[in-house]
Amino acid sequence: MLKFLRRLAADYKEYILLIILSVISLTLLSKSEKPQAKHLKTFALGNFALLSEITNSLTSIFKRDISLDELKQENAQLMLEVNRMRKLRSENDELREMIAFRDTSRYPLIPAKVISKLVTKTQGNFIINRGSSDEIKKGMPVLNEKGLIGLIMDVAENYSVVRTLNNSNLNIAVTLQRTNVDGILSYDGKNLVIKDIPTTYDVQVGDRVETSDFSSLFPPAIPIGVVVKKESNVLGLLHIITITPFADIPAENDLFVLKVLPSKQINDLEMNLLKQN
Amino acid sequence: MFDNIIKPVLIFIPLALIQLTVIPMISVAGIAPNLIFVLIVFYTLKNGQAYGTILGFFLGFLLDLFSGGLIGAFMFSFTISAFIAGYFYNENKIELNTETFFFLLIIFICGSLNAFIYAAVSNSNSDINLFFLILEEGLLPGLYTSLFGLPMVIFTPKKGIL
Numbered sequence: 027m028l029k030f031l032r033r034l035a036a037d038y039k040e041y042i043l044l045i046i047l048s049v050i051s052l053t054l055l056s057k058s059e060k061p062q063a064k065h066l067k068t069f070a071l072g073n074f075a076l077l078s079e080i081t082n083s084l085t086s087i088f089k090r091d092i093s094l095d096e097l098k099q100e101n102a103q104l105m106l107e108v109n110r111m112r113k114l115r116s117e118n119d120e121l122r123e124m125i126a127f128r129d130t131s132r133y134p135l136i137p138a139k140v141i142s143k144l145v146t147k148t149q150g151n152f153i154i155n156r157g158s159s160d161e162i163k164k165g166m167p168v169l170n171e172k173g174l175i176g177l178i179m180d181v182a183e184n185y186s187v188v189r190t191l192n193n194s195n196l197n198i199a200v201t202l203q204r205t206n207v208d209g210i211l212s213y214d215g216k217n218l219v220i221k222d223i224p225t226t227y228d229v230q231v232g233d234r235v236e237t238s239d240f241s242s243l244f245p246p247a248i249p250i251g252v253v254v255k256k257e258s259n260v261l262g263l264l265h266i267i268t269i270t271p272f273a274d275i276p277a278e279n280d281l282f283v284l285k286v287l288p289s290k291q292i293n294d295l296e297m298n299l300l301k302q303n
Numbered sequence: 304m305f306d307n308i309i310k311p312v313l314i315f316i317p318l319a320l321i322q323l324t325v326i327p328m329i330s331v332a333g334i335a336p337n338l339i340f341v342l343i344v345f346y347t348l349k350n351g352q353a354y355g356t357i358l359g360f361f362l363g364f365l366l367d368l369f370s371g372g373l374i375g376a377f378m379f380s381f382t383i384s385a386f387i388a389g390y391f392y393n394e395n396k397i398e399l400n401t402e403t404f405f406f407l408l409i410i411f412i413c414g415s416l417n418a419f420i421y422a423a424v425s426n427s428n429s430d431i432n433l434f435f436l437i438l439e440e441g442l443l444p445g446l447y448t449s450l451f452g453l454p455m456v457i458f459t460p461k462k463g464i465l
Contacts, residue, residue, distance in 0.1 A: 039353060040352045040353050044356055047356060047360040048379060048382055050378075051360065051363070051378040051379035051382055052379060052424075054364075054378065055373060055374065055375030057375075058375055058376075063374050067368055070365075071368070078323055078324055081320045081321075082324045085328070142323035142324050142371075143323060143324075144323065144370040144372050145327045145335035146333070146335070146372075146425070147440050149372050149373065152371075153371050179371075180371060187371035192333070194426045215439070
């Protein structure tokens with residue numbers, strides 16, 4: 027019997043090896059979000075990201091730079107926009123004071139640089155040069171001057187992993203700015219889409235999409251993108267809406283981390299609601 | 304010992320750096336080549352199926368850690384596709400397999416499979432159709448990866464550092 031098993035192992039050693047290694051890989055894959063795996067990833071990330079940062083600084087000379095003229099034009103436009111906003115702000119402050127409404131729209135921004143990117147169709151991840159030493163925490167939103175980029179997923183001392191919108195594992199509660207239609211934004215490997223919106227709802231190409239008040243991950247009203255296409259499903263009852271993000275996510279290199287975390291009180295309330303059900 | 308174990312790991316480090324910092328700059332519509340996989344196929348064709356499977360598993364694990372992605376995704380896809388690449392191993396045809404355009408064909412076949420498996424295990428979106436997975440997640444990255452095997456064919460290992 028022992029001889030037979032030994033012969034079997036010798037004859038099929040490659041297959042046995044493949045099965046063992048595949049099982050280990052799949053087990054690790056299923057435990058990828060567990061704290062032990064996160065610790066291991068954070069440790070490796072902290073060490074390797076330093077090398078990535080050095081390489082990135084060397085390669086950054088080849089990266090696209092925005093010309094001075096473009097920046098000047100943008101500055102002029104922003105100056106006009108700021109002026110208009112100032113007027114609206116003073117009006118808004120007065121109105122808020124009248125109804126004693128708390129201002130929750132201002133959060134500090136932490137500038138960050140992308141030092142490495144994982145480019146695959148379904149797993150969009152960035153590593154940025156800010157970590158726990160810069161008070162970055164898991165769950166903080168990441169954006170740039172155009173709109174939302176993603177969410178902090180892992181934090182090492184000096185580096186963090188950002189899960190971008192181009193990641194099929196990130197689903198976000200969003201709302202259409204014009205009509206307040208809510209939906210869940212996800213990435214289908216090609217586009218950002220909002221599925222299962224009833225066709226009776228008013229959705230038009232060109233509508234702006236932003237984070238929803240219902241989002242437990244992001245603060246409300248962070249711009250995300252614009253509706254470029256709406257398709258009906260087979261029965262014609264539901265829409266699939268395609269969104270083009272404002273930010274050119276794969277090309278972004280300079281980002282900001284919004285120093286805000288989901289409210290613990292809201293999360294606790296949501297948990298209580300779930301418990302009651 | 305040095306040639307089979309330490310050398311691939313030493314080569315892996317600069318390749319992983321290039322993969323995560325330079326390759327995103329040359330990716331086309333989210334389709335990027337995988338340099339680490341070229342290394343794995345090369346060593347599999349030199350040393351055999353069992354060796355390649357273990358190397359794929361180990362380098363996949365390292366790439367998963369360094370890239371900040373899902374732990375186990377590259378590990379699984381590299382393990383399976385290195386095993387498949389091992390079927391092309393022939394002790395008497397090592398030079399033919401690694402120094403001719405046949406090498407590019409092997410990278411294309413196994414690279415497509417690798418990209419397809421990676422997409423299948425790392426994607427949580429159940430609505431993606433099979434055609435999309437095979438073409439955009441499999442064949443195109445495989446084709447792009449095979450282009451990066453070209454230097455191995457042009458500058459044969461005898462002349463290069465490998």
